Amino acid sequence: MPQNPYILKGHADRLAKWLVPNLSAIHLVAVFIALLLIGLLLVPVAQVMIVAFQDASTGAATLQNFIDFFQTSLFRESFWNSFYVSAMSVVVATAIALPLAYITTRFHFSGSILIQSLGFIPLIMPPFVGAVAMQLIFGRNGTINLIIREKFGFDIPFMNGLNGVILVQSIHYFPFILINLSASLRNIDRSMEEAAQNLGSHGLRLFRRIVFPLAMPGYIAGAALVFIKVFDDLGTPLLLNVNNMLAPQAFLRISSIGISDPMGYVISVILVIFSILSLWASFLFMRGKDYTTVQKGGGGMAKRILKTREKFLSYGVVIFILLLVLSPHIGLLLLSFGTIWSYAPLPDGYTLQNYVTMWESSKTFITNTILYASIAATLDVIVGTAIAYIVLRTGIFGRKGLDYLATAALAIPGVVLGIGYLRTFHNLDVPFTNEPMASWWVIIALALMIRRLPYALRACTAALQQVSISLEEAAESLGATKRRTIQKIVIPLMAGGILAGFVTSFATAAVELSATIMLVSSNNDAPLAYGIYLFMQTPSGRGAGAALGIVAVIVVAIGTIASQVIIERNKKIKSTGDSH
Amino acid sequence: MKKAGIKIENLHLSFGETEVLNGVSLEIKPGEFFAFLGPSGSGKSTLLRAIAGFGPKPKGRIMIGNKDILGLDPWKRNIGMVFQSYALWPHMTVRNNVGFGLRERKLPSKLIKTKVDAALDLVDLSHLADRMPNQLSGGQQQRIALARTIVVEPEVLLLDEPLSNLDASLRVQMRRELLRLQRQLGLTTIFVTHDQEEANTTSDRMAVLDGGVIQQIGSPQELYDKPSNLFVANFLGTANILEGKIEILGNNKRFLTKTGDSLSLSEGSSTVGNYIILRPQNISINHKKSKNSLPGKVRHSEFLGSQIRYIVTAGGTEIVIDQSHRAGQDWFANGTDVHLLVNTSTAVVI
Numbered sequence: 001m002p003q004n005p006y007i008l009k010g011h012a013d014r015l016a017k018w019l020v021p022n023l024s025a026i027h028l029v030a031v032f033i034a035l036l037l038i039g040l041l042l043v044p045v046a047q048v049m050i051v052a053f054q055d056a057s058t059g060a061a062t063l064q065n066f067i068d069f070f071q072t073s074l075f076r077e078s079f080w081n082s083f084y085v086s087a088m089s090v091v092v093a094t095a096i097a098l099p100l101a102y103i104t105t106r107f108h109f110s111g112s113i114l115i116q117s118l119g120f121i122p123l124i125m126p127p128f129v130g131a132v133a134m135q136l137i138f139g140r141n142g143t144i145n146l147i148i149r150e151k152f153g154f155d156i157p158f159m160n161g162l163n164g165v166i167l168v169q170s171i172h173y174f175p176f177i178l179i180n181l182s183a184s185l186r187n188i189d190r191s192m193e194e195a196a197q198n199l200g201s202h203g204l205r206l207f208r209r210i211v212f213p214l215a216m217p218g219y220i221a222g223a224a225l226v227f228i229k230v231f232d233d234l235g236t237p238l239l240l241n242v243n244n245m246l247a248p249q250a251f252l253r254i255s256s257i258g259i260s261d262p263m264g265y266v267i268s269v270i271l272v273i274f275s276i277l278s279l280w281a282s283f284l285f286m287r288g289k290d291y292t293t294v295q296k297g298g299g300g301m302a303k304r305i306l307k308t309r310e311k312f313l314s315y316g317v318v319i320f321i322l323l324l325v326l327s328p329h330i331g332l333l334l335l336s337f338g339t340i341w342s343y344a345p346l347p348d349g350y351t352l353q354n355y356v357t358m359w360e361s362s363k364t365f366i367t368n369t370i371l372y373a374s375i376a377a378t379l380d381v382i383v384g385t386a387i388a389y390i391v392l393r394t395g396i397f398g399r400k401g402l403d404y405l406a407t408a409a410l411a412i413p414g415v416v417l418g419i420g421y422l423r424t425f426h427n428l429d430v431p432f433t434n435e436p437m438a439s440w441w442v443i444i445a446l447a448l449m450i451r452r453l454p455y456a457l458r459a460c461t462a463a464l465q466q467v468s469i470s471l472e473e474a475a476e477s478l479g480a481t482k483r484r485t486i487q488k489i490v491i492p493l494m495a496g497g498i499l500a501g502f503v504t505s506f507a508t509a510a511v512e513l514s515a516t517i518m519l520v521s522s523n524n525d526a527p528l529a530y531g532i533y534l535f536m537q538t539p540s541g542r543g544a545g546a547a548l549g550i551v552a553v554i555v556v557a558i559g560t561i562a563s564q565v566i567i568e569r570n571k572k573i574k575s576t577g578d579s580h
Numbered sequence: 581m582k583k584a585g586i587k588i589e590n591l592h593l594s595f596g597e598t599e600v601l602n603g604v605s606l607e608i609k610p611g612e613f614f615a616f617l618g619p620s621g622s623g624k625s626t627l628l629r630a631i632a633g634f635g636p637k638p639k640g641r642i643m644i645g646n647k648d649i650l651g652l653d654p655w656k657r658n659i660g661m662v663f664q665s666y667a668l669w670p671h672m673t674v675r676n677n678v679g680f681g682l683r684e685r686k687l688p689s690k691l692i693k694t695k696v697d698a699a700l701d702l703v704d705l706s707h708l709a710d711r712m713p714n715q716l717s718g719g720q721q722q723r724i725a726l727a728r729t730i731v732v733e734p735e736v737l738l739l740d741e742p743l744s745n746l747d748a749s750l751r752v753q754m755r756r757e758l759l760r761l762q763r764q765l766g767l768t769t770i771f772v773t774h775d776q777e778e779a780n781t782t783s784d785r786m787a788v789l790d791g792g793v794i795q796q797i798g799s800p801q802e803l804y805d806k807p808s809n810l811f812v813a814n815f816l817g818t819a820n821i822l823e824g825k826i827e828i829l830g831n832n833k834r835f836l837t838k839t840g841d842s843l844s845l846s847e848g849s850s851t852v853g854n855y856i857i858l859r860p861q862n863i864s865i866n867h868k869k870s871k872n873s874l875p876g877k878v879r880h881s882e883f884l885g886s887q888i889r890y891i892v893t894a895g896g897t898e899i900v901i902d903q904s905h906r907a908g909q910d911w912f913a914n915g916t917d918v919h920l921l922v923n924t925s926t927a928v929v930i
Contacts (some may be wrong), residue, residue, distance in 0.1 A: 189665060189667065191663040191664075191665050191667035192667050192669060194632075194634050194654070194661075194663065194667070195661070195663055195667035195669075195728075196669075196680065196684075197633075197634075197653075197654040197655045198632060198654055198655070198659070198660065198661045198729075199655075199680055199681030199684055199728070199729075199732060200655045200656075200658075200681055200684035200685055200732070201655060201680070201681075201684045202653065202654075202655045205684075209680075210669060213669075213671045214669070214670070214671060216671075
């Protein structure tokens with residue numbers, strides 16, 4: 001009797017299923033992403049950790065590197081300086097953000113719109129770009145001090161050493177505190193305050209006992225973010241020539257002594273530990289403290305109309321702060337159009353020559369930037385969308401792990417990632433050549449991709465969360481396969497969010513310096529941010545550097561505005577879809 | 581506790597162009613449980629907030645006892661207010677929430693503890709003193725908000741829709757508890773609500789507001805039985821409104837409907853007006869014509885359990901009639917010609 005072929009086929013099927021349980025396209029994607037994240041994030045960072053705890057010559061596990069670190073006075077000083085600069089930046093940033101947040105949320109103040117739009121401008125400029133311009137305005141022989149010296153005969157050391165770093169960083173990063181604090185203040189229901197007034201409390205006492213504690217979680221979130229960003233930043237201290245801080249020391253050790261020197265790794269470990277500590281501390285503080293108290297139909301805090309005198313005072317404070325905040329931009333603009341600007345309040349004359357020079361010598365920087373940022377942003381949204389889908393729509397084992405791993409990049413400073421890549425990829429060759437991978441330009445793009453992935457992932461997750469599952473189920477019930485549903489329903493509905501994620505990733509990747517500065521091996525491979533850094537090294541190059549800086553600001557500004565417009569338009573489309 | 585009366589004279593308040601309170605005058609007796617009842621936008625909450633001192637300053641007079649408090653800062657008024665959202669501060673324990681007002685009054689901490697304990701005892705929540713507000717249920721939060729307010733011994737207690745965030749069964753229980761506490765403390769209390777049942781079951785007297793104007797003041801029964809205008813009649817329960825005119829023939833008054841049917845009115849009723857108001861339970865439905873009945877036709881009927889509700893066209897309009905239901909009783913089918921027997925002593929002429 002001939003054997004029934006169907007039975008045989010059935011066995012083969014079952015065997016395949018047993019060997020590769022439930023293998024589907026989405027599983028393959030998940031595995032691929034996991035490998036990508038392990039290879040490009042986990043392994044390099046682990047490398048850094050391992051080297052820090054290894055004896056440089058024997059490879060044995062040791063704490064000696066850390067002992068050496070703390071026995072070297074330069075490193076102790078750098079450690080203390082980094083800590084001091086970060087803490088002081090938080091203090092100064094708070095001093096800038098608190099009045100702005102308070103005035104906009106508590107009073108009917110016509111300048112609020114000014115604060116809301118101009119208050120965020122610092123974020124569209126990489127901090128190191130403004131550093132040189134700040135030097136020219138606030139430095140020892142800068143505009144302000146020249147005027148003060150002439151009139152009063154003394155100097156104010158705004159930019160001396162660490163002061164300069166603190167000033168530049170706090171002006172750059174205060175919007176993080178402003179955004180979070182304002183949101184917190186706005187989320188306090190007016191009945192919270194009224195209940196206290198009803199029970200006999202008012203004025204400063206009311207602020208201290210009710211308003212401030214309720215706004216605290218938002219403030220802490222913003223302050224922690226500022227602390228980490230400043231602690232990790234490499235570009236600003238480098239450009240201000242302040243080298244006795246942790247990130248610059250790591251960079252200098254690796255770039256001058258080489259990748260076998262353990263001190264760069266020790267510093268990296270310290271940077272990562274501080275990042276994680278401050279994220280963890282702010283998480284601990286926030287836990288169980290969702291103080292959002294605005295009720296449905298409630299109006300947030302009661303806003304008061306200002307008296308004439310208070311109005312003048314408020315305008316004075318706001319205009320002073322905004323001038324301070326915009327001074328890097330103003331300085332950069334002057335520098336880019338100036339002929340010679342030295343020992344004078346303003347440039348000697350104005351010219352377009354800097355832009356011509358910049359254009360002639362920076363074409364490679366600009367094309368490189370566009371290439372790297374496009375690759376990074378494209379990969380970011382592809383990986384981001386895939387992770388978002390896997391986490392929200394599938395039950396794949398370990399899906400949360402992908403999310404956590406991608407998000408963990410937030411806690412890894414750019415310098416650390418850069419060092420990790422150098423160490424991991426210097427032994428590997430680019431396929432089909434003898435070039436080491438560590439100096440291959442693709443690695444720069446991949447580093448940018450990993451650095452920007454957490455933000456793109458959040459954008460994609462938010463976009464997918466807005467797509468109701470019932471829309472997918474409707475398509476499936478009408479006969480569409482999973483793949484067709486993703487193609488025809490999910491991706492088109494997510495498109496706005498994905499695009500916004502792409503634009504933000506692109507714009508911020510375009511001006512990233514701390515990871516790229518470690519990985520750029522030749523000027524031909526350098527992106528724009530590195531170009532600015534090079535220009536700013538020589539006084540004669542500063543004009544062209546400033547012009548390139550203006551280009552960077554414009555790129556980020558266009559990106560930020562575009563992504564806002566896309567998000568707003570998307571909201572509108574969604575809301576018209578919902579209305580009856 | 582001190583009992584204080586409240587006297588409001590000719591209160592006006594506008595938000596920009598819109599007049600929110602338009603000449604409100606009323607008097608609340610010491611120790612009275614008084615309700616402000618009205619639809620949303622009627623100005624009832626604004627009026628309450630004006631008494632507490634929140635929102636823009638109105639024109640007119642607000643007297644507590646015999647002092648004018650208008651223009652006084654909220655923290656100087658000694659008026660207790662329980663907010664609709666309870667407004668418990670999420671960063672303080674229950675004990676610190678309740679003790680807040682006492683600490684503002686700089687009482688010695690020992691006395692504060694005694695008073696807070698007593699207040700928590702009063703609302704039966706002593707065991708929750710060290711919890712955070714977000715660990716409490718809605719009903720518990722409500723009681724803590726109440727304890728926080730009465731612990732400072734205010735002269736007047738204001739309740740802004742205090743039951744609206746509770747579920748239905750809890751609401752009934754809480755309103756009884758509120759009333760019990762109010763009676764126990766003898767506090768002059770104003771209760772704002774849009775729910776007539778809440779106002780009816782709790783208040784000694786109430787004011788019905790609409791469009792920033794007080795429509796009528798009186799006890800719940802007075803307002804239900806003798807509404808002074810169509811708004812009050814409609815807002816408090818179901819009202820059948822018949823349009824027509826009054827004829828006086830010697831000692832007899834009768835009401836002629838648009839359809840020409842006549843109803844003789846009782847002696848005491850008003851002689852001016854173009855409408856009479858009849859409550860659904862004061863009309864009975866019959867097959868036979870009798871004296872003082874209106875002919876009509878059954879359009880629709882609904883079985884509501886204890887009652888059967890008929891919709892009957894009569895007197896040129898649709899009339900709602902509630903008949904109590906007994907087992908085995910006959911129904912009037914749709915389309916049946918019927919006669920409506922009207923108890924005219926209950927009819928109100930407006």
